[in-house]
Amino acid sequence: MTIPEPARVGFGAGADAYARGRPSYPADAVAYVLSKVSGTVLDLAAGTGIFTSLLTPHREVIAVEPVESMRAKITDAARVLDGTAESIPLDDSSVDAVTVAQAFHWFRFDEALAEIARVLRPAGSLVMLWNRRDESVPWVNRMSEVINWRSHQISQYDRIDWAAVIAESGRYGEVEHRSFSWEHVIDRGLLAERVRSVSYVAAMDHAEREALVTEVLSLAADFPETFPMPYNTLVWCTTRS
Numbered sequence: 713m714t715i716p717e718p719a720r721v722g723f724g725a726g727a728d729a730y731a732r733g734r735p736s737y738p739a740d741a742v743a744y745v746l747s748k749v750s751g752t753v754l755d756l757a758a759g760t761g762i763f764t765s766l767l768t769p770h771r772e773v774i775a776v777e778p779v780e781s782m783r784a785k786i787t788d789a790a791r792v793l794d795g796t797a798e799s800i801p802l803d804d805s806s807v808d809a810v811t812v813a814q815a816f817h818w819f820r821f822d823e824a825l826a827e828i829a830r831v832l833r834p835a836g837s838l839v840m841l842w843n844r845r846d847e848s849v850p851w852v853n854r855m856s857e858v859i860n861w862r863s864h865q866i867s868q869y870d871r872i873d874w875a876a877v878i879a880e881s882g883r884y885g886e887v888e889h890r891s892f893s894w895e896h897v898i899d900r901g902l903l904a905e906r907v908r909s910v911s912y913v914a915a916m917d918h919a920e921r922e923a924l925v926t927e928v929l930s931l932a933a934d935f936p937e938t939f940p941m942p943y944n945t946l947v948w949c950t951t952r953s
């Protein structure tokens with residue numbers, strides 16, 4: 713089972729920064745996802761379990777994550793398994809829903825959609841979501857420029873037509889899309905960890921990474937002790953045909 717090298721290196725090295733620096737997901741987006749998933753839910757590419765832990769109070773959750781240092785931080789799922797989206801260690805038609813938070817862009821789309829369809833029961837749900845920094849706010853846009861965000865292929869997930877990708881697989885029905893705006897209140901320490909948690913930044917050597925952190929922190933030099941990082945949570949839902 714293989715995953716892209718930048719994911720293996722970046723998430724492997726950055727699991728602690730990831731767990732500290734990444735935001736959770738807003739209550740209205742979580743409520744919307746819960747309205748779409750029932751029964752046993754597979755949280756695929758669960759990382760350190762940030763999204764998993766929003767599901768576990770409400771559903772039986774199986775977490776699958778390939779990077780050991782990320783997986784080790786998942787504490788509350790019914791089962792935690794090593795696996796990838798292209799090779800899921802579950803039987804055919806064994807789950808009622810699959811969620812993929814902040815991760816589908818890492819997958820080989822067609823292989824993953826076929827494998828998800830295999831483990832989903834007929835009419836089971838697939839939900840994909842991403843927290844996207846709101847770059848319409850100037851300092852957030854400048855942060856993206858400083859960390860060279862848009863020059864990395866992995867940052868293109870908000871420019872991909874996910875409805876078309878899902879339709880091309882021929883295994884799913886209609887796609888519903890919703891967006892939720894919200895703010896993560898952070899301080900400079902969390903902003904630094906947010907930068908260090910970006911996969912390709914986590915994979916840099918220490919000096920290069922900390923130079924980027926310093927430059928991003930300079931954008932917040934005049935901010936109060938705590939300040940909002942604006943996000944949009946983008947959600948796509950469909951069901952297995």
Ligand SMILES: C[S@@+](CC[C@H](N)C(=O)[O-])C[C@H]1O[C@@H](n2cnc3c(N)ncnc32)[C@H](O)[C@@H]1O
Nearest residue numbers: 715719757758759762763796797813814815818
């Ligand atoms: C940005 S993290 C998201 C983690 C978590 N879902 C969350 O919401 O915080 C992306 C995760 O995708 C995982 N990943 C990358 N490629 C994958 C693949 N092909 N199959 C399964 N997981 C993969 C990485 O190991 C990483 O934990």
